[in-house]
Amino acid sequence: MESKSNSWLDAPVVRLIMMVVATVLLNFGLFPVLNFIAPLVSGIIIGFLVAKIRDGVAVSFLGTIISFSIVFVIAEWFAGFTTPFIDVVGAVLIMGGIGTAGGLIGSVISSNVRS
Structure with missing residues (x-):
């Protein structure tokens, strides 16, 4: 018989938020080694762990957007904010698209492995 936990940490929303934080940290850790890959x-890893396609894609997108917003704003700060803002937003969205593709791939792999 399963034991039910009454902890607020077991809520699905809290788990998804924790996975977004894990995506941000994973992107920060992998960026010096893998650059734009x-x-x-990180999307493949997080998508595999989340296992639901919709949630894996959403978590990968949000985590990638948050992490690369921070990375690109810091890079612009060091460069003296010489790049137009719309270019920085475009770069963040491109990286978010790459993370979303990774989340989709990881979720599909996970659903195929677990079924």
Whole structure:
């Protein structure tokens, strides 16, 4: 018989938020090594762990957007904010798209492995 936990940490929303934080940290850790492949790899890992296609894609997208917003704003700060803002937003969205593709791939792999 399963034991039911009454902890608020077991709520699905809290788990998804924790996975977004894990995606951000994974992107920060992989970026110096993999550069622009980092969102794809972290998306695959997070998508595999989340296992639901919709949730895996959403978590990968949000985590990648948050992490690369921070990375690109810091890079712009060091460069003296010389790049137009719309270019930075476009770069963040491109990285978010790569992370989303990784989340989709990881979720599909996970659903095929677990079924």
